[in-house]
Amino acid sequence: MDELRAYLEKLIHFTENECEVFTSLFYEVKLEKYDYIAREGEYSSKLAFLSNGVMRAFFRNDSGDEYNKTFFTPPSFVAAYSSITTKQKNLINIQCLTDCTLLVADFTKITSLYRDYPRIESLARILAEYKFAIKEKREIELVTLEARQRYEIFKREHPNLENQISQYHIASYLGISPTQLSRIRAKK
Incomplete structure (x- = not known):
């Protein structure tokens, strides 16, 4: 409490x-x-x-x-x-x-x-x-930013979450396939 x-x-x-x-x-x-x-x-x-x-x-x-x-x-x-x-x-x-x-x-x-x-x-x-503000920000990011940019925002806003959940959940959140996420992560 x-x-x-x-x-x-x-x-x-x-x-x-x-x-x-x-x-x-x-x-x-x-x-x-x-x-x-x-x-x-x-x-x-x-x-x-x-x-x-x-x-x-x-x-x-x-x-x-x-x-x-x-x-x-x-x-x-x-x-x-x-x-x-x-x-x-x-x-x-x-x-x-x-x-x-x-x-x-x-x-x-x-x-x-x-x-x-x-x-x-x-x-x-x-x-x-x-x-509401978070929802609006996320909707704008989904339609205006590249997948790599959305991934960077995800990492900044959710530090260490990548180590706690499956990659396919992250890919789904970013609006990309797990294969696309793997490619983005490989370029780092």
């Missing part, structure tokens, strides 16, 4: 009471490699804080090909955001790529605090704005 508190302090200035009210909603969950916290077509209701491990958000096309949307590394909040906020079915899957430790809370319990704790609502807005 200390990691969650430290992360929150970087985002918003909660009073001790506000922090206690918010963090009291979370409980620890340990997941194994390949476990899911969200599956396409199901409904999600949980917000998780990743304190240990690596996760990915991905989707599958009709042929069963997988495309990695993003990676989650600690410390970060993890959720099928469109499902928890719209109460619609998940469009993505979120899977552990390593054993993971998460702190999990029911999102409706968090939103029920907004009226009495405006800073908790502000935290939700801050997180949504941050996620």
Whole structure:
């Protein structure tokens, strides 16, 4: 819980009471490699804080090909955001790529605090704005940058992740084939 508190302090200035009210909603969950916290077509209701491990958000096309949307590394909040906020079915899957430790809370319990704790609502807005900015940046990079440039950004933004996950996951995230990734890495 200390990691969650430290992360929150970087985002918003909660009073001790506000922090206690918010963090009291979370409980620890340990997941194994390949476990899911969200599956396409199901409904999600949980917000998780990743304190240990690596996760990915991905989707599958009709042929069963997988495309990695993003990676989650600690410390970060993890959720099928469109499902928890719209109460619609998940469009993505979120899977552990390593054993993971998460702190999990029911999102409706968090939103029920907004009226009495405006800073908790502000935290939700801050997180949504941050996620949107990251998403926009990534979309622009995918259509405007060469694969080699995207790979360099990946290495800078996710140091040491290459040593923790399979290369085909990285290739999928970059929008290239594993063979293309091997060629780019060989030129280094």
